[in-house]
Amino acid sequence: MTSLIELAGITKVLKGQKEPRTILDGVGLTVRAGESVAIVGRSGSGKSTLLSVLGLFDRADSGTYTLDGRDISKLPERHAAKLRSSHFGFVFQRFFLLKHLTAAQNVAMALVNGQGWLPRRERRTRVMQALDQVGIAHLAKNRPAKMSGGEQQRVAIARALVRDPRILLADEPTGALDTETGTVVIDALQEATTRGCALILVTHDRDHAARMGRIVDLQAGVLTERVPVLAGAGVDAPTTELPRIGGPA
């Protein structure tokens, strides 16, 4: 299988402080279509920065970023915006739903973004399909204030999926949810990988990470491949190697 994403030697240095701080230090990562990858690491280890670089929110100081065999390391912003629209779906820890819009309108936000134009009927169909994929089509007309956290996150996932992205980037999507609801959300994200969409999940939750096809660990800006996990093969992965937060030392 050919790689969808290839990062090589990605470096990102945080400037504007007394001492420049290296956030990403020669990161290399390859992700294939339909693959799910968990990025784990301590707070401040650079996970979100890596996700920003992957999602074309930010640009690396050095290194190469290849998407579908095309070098996009130095892509101008307007082309990056187009790629974000066509290739990427994003899910954040805070759901970032606009409170004045209904669930359907929040999902439609990804379609009404100035990148091409879809007639209203087609827009509605795709929005309802996306909401249906995450199991909340019946909440299409509800505003976020009338939905639970899990439902809101599923609306956010539907928004990420509505354009049939090739890569789904999720930044701690279960961070604000209880375990049970978090599992439902991860289910919804993994469902997308069955349709060939790559999933890159930043998480602190070892159980959710264990459900991904691969786990990579980011420590002090350096990325290392951790234990391969045979997802769904009945093998209990050695999750003890994952970093822990809190608890006894």
Added chain:
Amino acid sequence: MMRLSGRLRSAMIIGGQGIRARKLRTLLSMVSLFLGVLAVVVVQAGAGIAERLQLSDMELQNGIDGTKVLYGVPSAAGASQAVADTLKGRQDAVAMFSMNAVIGEPGVRPVNEGGAPFDQDWGGVQVCDASGRCVDENAGKPKGQAIELRITALTGDIRPFRPYRPKSGQWLDFTTTPQLAPRLVLNEEAAKGFERYHVPAEMRITGAPHNMTPQLIGVVKDGDSQPHAYLRLDELTNWLPLDRMTDPSSGYTDVQVALAGSTPVESVLIAKLKALSGGADMSAEPINSRKEMEDQLDLMRVIFLAMASLVLIIGCAGVLNVGLATVGERVEEFALRRAVGTPRAVLAGIVLAENLVTGLFTAAAAIGVSVAALKAVTVVLGPSEPFLQGVEFPWSAGVSGVIAGLVAGILGGFIPAIRAAGIPIATVMRA
């Protein structure tokens, strides 16, 4: 083309959602802008109405634009008769024979010597002979109850050329048989004099062998500050021969002929008068009051527009303030929109679209208020101020209001739009 359309539509849809979601802020922006746009609309409408008012005042004295006026009919024998005969019964040309008259006690000094306005004193009237020796016309006479005024005898209805505004009573009727007692229509200043002074109804005109008893039948506004009266020429000629009306020795006399722009009478009359005066050069001059007052109006308009622009700029500052606050509140929304692929230009377009729509709403409100106010003014004041009758809201004021609203929307929304477009996407990652 399709791409541009998609961007435009996206900006409009999202802008519309933003306005609906923030009705109070939209209202605050509109309030900031309202006075500015209203000022522009009022200045533009006011300039149009002032132009009409000023023009209508000028029309009273000079004549309606397009009218031609033949000044200085020669005093040659037969000239007055030629004018009267040529214009008799015609509506496309009217002659005006003007002279001074005194109404009141005989042998006294009029209360307004020389036909002065009643609140002014022009002093005694000096009459000079051919050798240049001048004497006081009323020397030795005691002050008495008499009013001196200018009278103008007309061959027909002058109002198609000079739209005198009726104030009370009636205007001269040229279709009836002339009466021996000349019917006078006074202007407002003359009416003021007759209201202030009770004078005997006896009218004297230099050159007339007999005094006459006039009838006052109406009052008009004619734009003249001197007391003035209008009467039918055929009623005056019962008492004063036509040739005496243009006789320089009869005092200050004047003959003018108002002609419709393209009447054939003009050439006929001029030919006759030329023949009588031995070929003296004469021509009718067209009235173009609008052009004459253009400079004056332009200056007035510039001054008022400058004031309106100042108010508009203050309104823009208000919109800018509200716009920046709104963008500050929507940082996460804009970052999120960028994350889902919305280009910076569309984000700026969303903010601009919101401001443009707000500007248009404001312009509509300001135009609506102006139209309603003008309607109210014309209904309330129209009957007493005829120039207001039929006044309609000038379309140019509406266009100016819309342009002002759009410009204010762009000016007020420009900086917030740039700020919205520059919000980093990482904002949502750090939140």
